[in-house]
Amino acid sequence: MYTTSRRGRAWHALLARRGIRVLLTVLALAPLCGRAEDLPQFSNPGTLADRGHFVQRDGAALYRAICQGCHMPDARGARGAGMYPALAANPKLASAAYPALTVLQGRRGMPAFAENLSDEQVAEVVNYVRSHFDNRFTDSVTPDDVARLRASSAAASR
Amino acid sequence: MSENRSGTPISRRELLSRIGQSAGAAMLYQSMSALGFAAESTYAGPINLSGAPRGASVLVLGAGMAGLVAAYELRRAGYKVTVLEYNQRAGGRSWTLRGGDEYTELGGYRQRCEFDQGHYFNPGPWRIPYHHRAMLDYAKRFNVPLESFTQVNYNAYVHSRNAFGGKPQRFRQMHADFHGHVAELLGKAVNRGQLDAEVNAEDREKLLEALRTFGFLDKEYRYRKSEFAGEGRGYDRDPGGGLDSRPVNSEPLPLGDLVQSRVWQAFRPSYVYDLQPSLFQPVGGMDRIAMAIYRDVAPLVQFGAKVVRIGQDERGVEVAYVDARRGGPPRTNRADWCVCTIPLSILSQIELTVSEPMAAAIQAVPYETSIKIGLQFKRRFWEEDERIYGGISYTDLPIGMIGYPMSGQNAPGKGVLLGAYAWGTNSYELTALEPEQRVRAAVEFGARIHPQYPAEFENGISVAWHRVPFVNGCFARWSDNAREKHYEDLCQIDGRIVLAGEHASRLRAWQEGAVLSALDAIGRLHQRAIAMRAEQV
Numbered sequence: 001m002y003t004t005s006r007r008g009r010a011w012h013a014l015l016a017r018r019g020i021r022v023l024l025t026v027l028a029l030a031p032l033c034g035r036a037e038d039l040p041q042f043s044n045p046g047t048l049a050d051r052g053h054f055v056q057r058d059g060a061a062l063y064r065a066i067c068q069g070c071h072m073p074d075a076r077g078a079r080g081a082g083m084y085p086a087l088a089a090n091p092k093l094a095s096a097a098y099p100a101l102t103v104l105q106g107r108r109g110m111p112a113f114a115e116n117l118s119d120e121q122v123a124e125v126v127n128y129v130r131s132h133f134d135n136r137f138t139d140s141v142t143p144d145d146v147a148r149l150r151a152s153s154a155a156a157s158r
Numbered sequence: 159m160s161e162n163r164s165g166t167p168i169s170r171r172e173l174l175s176r177i178g179q180s181a182g183a184a185m186l187y188q189s190m191s192a193l194g195f196a197a198e199s200t201y202a203g204p205i206n207l208s209g210a211p212r213g214a215s216v217l218v219l220g221a222g223m224a225g226l227v228a229a230y231e232l233r234r235a236g237y238k239v240t241v242l243e244y245n246q247r248a249g250g251r252s253w254t255l256r257g258g259d260e261y262t263e264l265g266g267y268r269q270r271c272e273f274d275q276g277h278y279f280n281p282g283p284w285r286i287p288y289h290h291r292a293m294l295d296y297a298k299r300f301n302v303p304l305e306s307f308t309q310v311n312y313n314a315y316v317h318s319r320n321a322f323g324g325k326p327q328r329f330r331q332m333h334a335d336f337h338g339h340v341a342e343l344l345g346k347a348v349n350r351g352q353l354d355a356e357v358n359a360e361d362r363e364k365l366l367e368a369l370r371t372f373g374f375l376d377k378e379y380r381y382r383k384s385e386f387a388g389e390g391r392g393y394d395r396d397p398g399g400g401l402d403s404r405p406v407n408s409e410p411l412p413l414g415d416l417v418q419s420r421v422w423q424a425f426r427p428s429y430v431y432d433l434q435p436s437l438f439q440p441v442g443g444m445d446r447i448a449m450a451i452y453r454d455v456a457p458l459v460q461f462g463a464k465v466v467r468i469g470q471d472e473r474g475v476e477v478a479y480v481d482a483r484r485g486g487p488p489r490t491n492r493a494d495w496c497v498c499t500i501p502l503s504i505l506s507q508i509e510l511t512v513s514e515p516m517a518a519a520i521q522a523v524p525y526e527t528s529i530k531i532g533l534q535f536k537r538r539f540w541e542e543d544e545r546i547y548g549g550i551s552y553t554d555l556p557i558g559m560i561g562y563p564m565s566g567q568n569a570p571g572k573g574v575l576l577g578a579y580a581w582g583t584n585s586y587e588l589t590a591l592e593p594e595q596r597v598r599a600a601v602e603f604g605a606r607i608h609p610q611y612p613a614e615f616e617n618g619i620s621v622a623w624h625r626v627p628f629v630n631g632c633f634a635r636w637s638d639n640a641r642e643k644h645y646e647d648l649c650q651i652d653g654r655i656v657l658a659g660e661h662a663s664r665l666r667a668w669q670e671g672a673v674l675s676a677l678d679a680i681g682r683l684h685q686r687a688i689a690m691r692a693e694q695v
Contacts (some may be wrong), residue, residue, distance in 0.1 A: 039591075039595060039598065039599055039602065040587065040591070042556040042583075042584055042587050043556075043583035043584065043587060044554070044583065045554050045555075045556060045558060045580070045581070045582060045583065045584045052582045052583035052584075053583065054583050054586075054587075064590060065586065065587045065590055066586045066587070066590060067590075068590045069527075069586055069589035069590040069622065069624050069625065070264075070589075070624050070625075070630075072264075072265050073265075078264035078265050078625075079264075080244075080264050080626075080627025080628060080630070081244040081464055081465075081482070081500075081504045081627060081628045081629070081630075082503060082504035082506075082507040082508075082630050083507060084264065084630070106524045108503070108506045108507070108521050108524070109502065109503030109504075109506055109507075109523070109524055109525045109630055109631055110524055110525075111524040111525065111526070111527065111631075111635060112524065116582075116583060
C-alpha cells in the first residue's frame with residue numbers, strides 16, 4: 001500500500017496551518033510556464049477524436065506520465081474488483097516484443113497507445129521497464145523494432 | 159399525410175392509432191420512429207414483465223444503474239432476486255462525493271472530501287439530456303426532483319494558451335465573431351457570383367438576408383464593430399438607463415486568431431445532439447436516482463462481494479465471491495439466471511463459463527481514461543466577479559474545462575467547481591499524479607482562467623477513473639471494428655447469463671445506455687425463462 005508523498009502531505013499541512021499565503025508563495029515561485037517545482041510536464045490535450053501525443057521523451061518520464069497511473073509508481077500493480085498486473089520482476093517481459101506490442105495495441109481493458117507514442121517513445125519506455133523494477137533484461141528494443149511491430153499489428157488493430 | 163388505398167388521406171395520428179390497435183406497443187413504437195416521431199430514444203415506457211415462472215431466481219451482479227433497474231423490475235415481475243455488489247454502496251459510476259466521504263483509489267491513495275454541507279461533486283455522469291427518456295422516467299417514478307443543467311453559458315470562457323495572449327475570451331464573443339466572419343466570407347462569395355452554380359437567383363436574396371441576420375452583418379455584408387454586432391457579441395459597456403446610457407460598442411476579434419487558436423472546437427458541445435438543451439441533473443447529486451431505486455431493493459443487495467467466478471450448467475448459474483475487504487474463502491450463490499453488469503474491464507479478468515464468441519467479446523474492449531477534480535472555494539467569485547452562472551468554460555490547458563455549479567446560484571457563500579474534466583494524454587498524466595498533486599495542478603492551471611483561484615481555494619478531491627477500484631477505467635471504448643465484430647455476441651443471452659451495462663449499449667458512457675441495456679436484457683431473459691418453463695411442463 002502507498003501513502004501520499006511526504007511532499008504532498010507537507011504541502012497540505014502547510015496550507016492548513018498557514019493558509020492561502022503559502023499557496024500564493026508557491027505559485028509565485030512557480031516558473032511562468034506554469035509548472036510548479038514538482039508538477040511534471042504536460043502534453044497537449046487529447047480529445048475523444050484526437051488522442052494527442054505525449055511530450056515526454058525518456059523512459060522514466062514516460063513511465064511516470066502514463067504507466068504508473070495503473071501499474072503504480074513501484075510497478076507492483078494493484079488489486080480491486082479486478083487487478084492491474086505487476087510489471088516489476090515480471091518474467092513475461094523476457095521477450096521485448098510482448099510489452100512493446102501491448103503498449104502499441106493494448107490488451108483486454110488496457111487501451112492502445114499506438115496513436116499517442118512514437119516508435120522512439122515506445123522503445124524508451126519498454127527498455128526502461130525491462131531494466132528497472134527488479135527486471136534485469138540486458139537486451140533492448142530499438143525504434144526500428146517497434147516500427148516493424150507497429151506495421152504487423154496495424155492490420156490486426158482493435 | 160399518408161394515403162390509404164382508396165386515396166383518402168389519413169393523418170399520421172390516425173395511422174399510428176390503427177397500428178397501435180392491431181400490433182401492440184412495440185410495433186407502434188417502431189412505426190413512430192419510421193414516421194419521425196420518438197426517434198430520440200428506444201425507451202418505450204415502463205417495462206411490464208408479468209408471469210415470472212414460479213420460484214424462478216435471478217442473480218444480478220453489480221448495483222449500478224443497470225443492476226438496480228434489472229433487480230427492481232425483475233423482482234416486480236415475481237422473480238426471486240439477489241444482487242452482489244463489490245462496493246459498500248449502490249450506484250456504481252452514478253456517484254456523488256460529499257463532505258465527509260472517504261475514497262480510496264487503487265494503490266491505496268486515500269482522500270477525504272472536505273466540502274461544506276450541501277456541496278457535492280459528481281465524479282461520473284453529471285447530466286441527463288432531455289431525450290434520455292428512461293433516466294427521466296425512473297427519476298419521475300421514484301420522485302427524484304430534477305433541476306436544469308446548463309451546458310452552454312455564453313458568458314463562460316473559451317481559453318487557449320496560444321491565442322489572444324493566453325487571455326480567456328467570453329464564449330459569447332468568440333461565437334458571435336466566428337459566425338460573423340464566416341457569414342461575411344460567404345456573403346462576399348455570393349455577391350461576387352462565385353456561388354451562382356449552387357445558388358439560384360431566387361435563393362440568393364434570401365440567403366444574403368439570412369447571412370446578415372445570422373452573422374450580425376451590416377448593409378454591405380461586413381462584420382464590423384457596431385451596435386448591431388453588439389446584439390450578438392455584447393458591448394464594452396452595456397446600454398443603460400437615463401442620460402448617459404449609450405452603449406459602447408466592442409471590437410470583434412480577428413478571424414485569423416479565431417481560426418488559428420482552434421477555439422471553435424469549444425462550440426461543438428453547444429450543438430451536438432447529446433448535449434443540446436434541455437439537460438437535467440438530480441437536485442443534490444447524480445446518485446439520487448440510483449439511491450432512490452436502491453432503497454426499493456435494499457434487502458436484496460449484498461455489499462462487499464467481490465465476484466471471482468461465474469459458472470453455469472444446464473440447470474442454473476453458480477457465482478463464487480469473496481469478501482471484498484477481508485478476502486477469505488469464496489462463498490457461492492446459485493440461481494436459475496444471471497444478469498451480469500460487471501464492467502468488461504473487470505469481467506475480462508473473472509473466470510467465466512460462456513461461449514467462445516461472448517468470451518472473445520468480453521476481452522475485446524479497452525476502457526477509456528478520464529479524470530474529474532472537484533474544488534471548493536470560499537466564495538462564488540465566478541458569479542460575483544464574472545457573472546458566470548452555471549455552464550462550462552473550455553480550455554486547452556490540461557484541466558480541459560471548468561464546470562460551474564448549476565445550483566445555489568446567486569447565493570452568498572461557498573461554491574464547488576468542477577476544476578478539471580480531462581481526456582486523452584492529459585487524463586493519463588493527471589491520473590499518474592498523487593491526489594494532492596492533481597488538485598494542486600487543477601488550482602494552478604485554473605488560476606490562468608480565474609486569477610481569484612489561489613486566494614479563494616479551500617480544498618479539492620479527484621477521481622481518476624483508471625484508479626477507481628470497481629471499474630479500472632471510465633467506460634468501454636468500443637472501436638468501430640470491435641463493435642462490428644463483437645457487439646452482438648456480447649449482447650446475446652449465453653445459456654443462463656446475460657450482460658448489461660453501458661458497455662452493452664450504443665449510448666456509450668451514458669446512464670441511459672446502461673438502463674436501456676438492462677431493460678432489453680431482462681425482457682429477453684424473461685421470455686426465455688417462460689419458454690424454458692413451458693418446455694419442462
